[in-house]
Amino acid sequence: MTQNVSITLQNTPDARPITEAISEDNPKAVVANYPSMIKIDCPNRLVIRADSVSKKIGRAWDTQEIHLSLITLSGNIDEDEGQFVLAWK
Amino acid sequence: MPATKKLGLKQKYALMTRGLDWETTYQPMEKVFPYDQFEGIKVKNWDAWEDPFRLTMDAYWKIQAEKERKLYAVIDSISQNNAQLGITDARYINAVKIFIQGVTPLEYQAHRHFAHVARHLRGVGPRIAAQMQSLDELRHAQTQIHTISHYNKFFDGMHDWQHMHDRVWYLSVPKSFFDDAVTAGPFEFLTAISFSFEYVLTNLLFVPFMSGAAYNGDLATVTFGFSAQSDESRHMTLGLEVVKFILEQDEANLPIVQRWIDKWFWRGYRLLSLVGMMMDYMLPKKVMSWAEAWEMYYEEQGGALFADLGRYGIRPPKHEDVARKEKDRISHEVWAIFYNYTHAAAFHTWDIDDEHMRWLSEKYPKTFDQLYRPRLLMWRDMARAGKRFYNNALPQLCNLCQIPMAFTEPDDPTTICFRSSELGGDRYHFCSDGCKEIFDQEPEKFVQSWLPVHQIFQGNCGGASVEDVLKWYHLNLGADNLDYAGSPEQKMWDQWMAGRHVAQAAE
Numbered sequence A: 001m002t003q004n005v006s007i008t009l010q011n012t013p014d015a016r017p018i019t020e021a022i023s024e025d026n027p028k029a030v031v032a033n034y035p036s037m038i039k040i041d042c043p044n045r046l047v048i049r050a051d052s053v054s055k056k057i058g059r060a061w062d063t064q065e066i067h068l069s070l071i072t073l074s075g076n077i078d079e080d081e082g083q084f085v086l087a088w089k
Numbered sequence B: 001m002p003a004t005k006k007l008g009l010k011q012k013y014a015l016m017t018r019g020l021d022w023e024t025t026y027q028p029m030e031k032v033f034p035y036d037q038f039e040g041i042k043v044k045n046w047d048a049w050e051d052p053f054r055l056t057m058d059a060y061w062k063i064q065a066e067k068e069r070k071l072y073a074v075i076d077s078i079s080q081n082n083a084q085l086g087i088t089d090a091r092y093i094n095a096v097k098i099f100i101q102g103v104t105p106l107e108y109q110a111h112r113h114f115a116h117v118a119r120h121l122r123g124v125g126p127r128i129a130a131q132m133q134s135l136d137e138l139r140h141a142q143t144q145i146h147t148i149s150h151y152n153k154f155f156d157g158m159h160d161w162q163h164m165h166d167r168v169w170y171l172s173v174p175k176s177f178f179d180d181a182v183t184a185g186p187f188e189f190l191t192a193i194s195f196s197f198e199y200v201l202t203n204l205l206f207v208p209f210m211s212g213a214a215y216n217g218d219l220a221t222v223t224f225g226f227s228a229q230s231d232e233s234r235h236m237t238l239g240l241e242v243v244k245f246i247l248e249q250d251e252a253n254l255p256i257v258q259r260w261i262d263k264w265f266w267r268g269y270r271l272l273s274l275v276g277m278m279m280d281y282m283l284p285k286k287v288m289s290w291a292e293a294w295e296m297y298y299e300e301q302g303g304a305l306f307a308d309l310g311r312y313g314i315r316p317p318k319h320e321d322v323a324r325k326e327k328d329r330i331s332h333e334v335w336a337i338f339y340n341y342t343h344a345a346a347f348h349t350w351d352i353d354d355e356h357m358r359w360l361s362e363k364y365p366k367t368f369d370q371l372y373r374p375r376l377l378m379w380r381d382m383a384r385a386g387k388r389f390y391n392n393a394l395p396q397l398c399n400l401c402q403i404p405m406a407f408t409e410p411d412d413p414t415t416i417c418f419r420s421s422e423l424g425g426d427r428y429h430f431c432s433d434g435c436k437e438i439f440d441q442e443p444e445k446f447v448q449s450w451l452p453v454h455q456i457f458q459g460n461c462g463g464a465s466v467e468d469v470l471k472w473y474h475l476n477l478g479a480d481n482l483d484y485a486g487s488p489e490q491k492m493w494d495q496w497m498a499g500r501h502v503a504q505a506a507e
Helices: A017-026 A050-057 A063-069 B010-017 B057-080 B091-119 B122-153 B160-167 B169-182 B184-215 B220-251 B252-281 B289-311 B320-326 B329-338 B352-363 B368-384 B435-441 B451-458 B466-472 B488-506
Strands: A004-010 A030-034 A039-041 A045-049 A070-074 A078-081 A083-087 B410-415 B419-423 B426-430
Touching: A004 A017, A004 A045, A017 A039, A017 A050, A039 A045, A039 B184, A039 B419, A045 A050, A045 B184, A045 B252, A050 B451, A063 A070, A063 A083, A063 B057, A063 B220, A070 B184, A070 B289, A078 B091, B010 B122, B057 B122, B057 B220, B057 B435, B091 B160, B091 B169, B091 B184, B091 B220, B091 B252, B091 B488, B122 B220, B122 B435, B160 B169, B169 B184, B169 B252, B169 B451, B184 B220, B184 B252, B184 B289, B220 B289, B252 B289, B252 B329, B252 B435, B289 B320, B320 B368, B329 B368, B352 B368, B419 B435, B426 B435
Parallel strands: none
Antiparallel strands: A004 A039, A004 A070, A030 A039, A045 A083, A078 A083, B419 B426
């Protein structure tokens, strides 16, 4: 059965490239805007690629920088230096 | 080129959390770690614990320092720029009062107890996660106090929140919730706070509330809120990991964990009924209704979570069906409690205007016009006739959640729900099957509940009159309590706004 994973980020200049990278790398992601925050839902699995964010900001982006923009999430996390994955098994 | 490769996240985390502990020899391990076995949780391999964020201390300090730097820049700006003038309406601040009185002291309690857990678990991975969370929670308490102190310069009810937290009747709801958690063993505490509260329910507190603060011009709350919330994702992850870890260690752990999930879901849900009231009644500009937030954050996200945990044999919490039935009712029922007892509370309630009622009617098409609008209109008429309704009888409290007994039967929103249990010749009263079952499971614990109304009648709260009790609470009478209409706060706000209108007219 398909369940959504979900991530909510602050609506800030730091978070915007992350949101854009998520939308591009996860075609099934649905983005919803709320006052001061952005909620992204995606069926089963969502990936944030460090490379994609790095390209947007013009410097190397460390996946742990996500902590500065993160509000909440739903799903099992797997993180290493290349990517940040949210998934239901 | 350097010959050594930089360590990856997984390696760094492994180096920090593996092989640093030892088996004690001067004292048996049971004496060094006296609390992690009595609950019956069996752990075969502590090293199976893995933090998915793999946060190491250096990264933790770096990230937290950056968050603090950003936050304190905003705090300076808040006071320099008189940010209190930017809020939508002074009524909004009453939600912030409930926050500093009810939630901030829990952050401090969490700081203390995560420090305890960080000492008393046998595994290094969970100890480090608990230690980081302990530091986070201290940061949350400090930043909330610091930020809200700006509002305390202008508005009432925020001058002695820690004292109030320990004494005021409605604050015994959050206080007793947390007292229950910190007097449990470490695994129950983690299941209660990290999993049931942080993972399953905390989104309902922070996310719509902070977004609501943003929408209502409350820069202060948005700033500390999102700064704290960025830590919450890590706490939520700890909560999910803890439950998966316990379940993977031994199948005998399943019934124990399920019982805790059932208990703490219900306790947390009851506690959040206060948040439902804030969302539906106290935000001048509204983001979403309680029912919508419940659907989004519990029914949808919680549904996905419990579907995932199904592979361990976990089922969704007991009585979630009751929560579903109540979602169109609880915020209205709780607002009614506080409207009744605003003379004894350290925040204001008020007449709900027509536009607000239209919104409530739209969001609650099945219940608002039929059940709640007539009552609000009656109260409005009474207030206009100079007879603003205050309930001068002390309410009966639920012996478990400590909320006045005003919730209704799951299948009949017009009948108050009463449940009770008898023990040692005494009868104990409950607002729901959920609360009664928690009591019946651990009656030795809950017969000791410090119930504010009982304590008042026993003469332990400053005296026999309402005024005596309110002074004992440290309420500033005539300013902190009573209706917003006619309050010093309203007068001040109207003067500020009158100044603004004159300025606009002159332009």
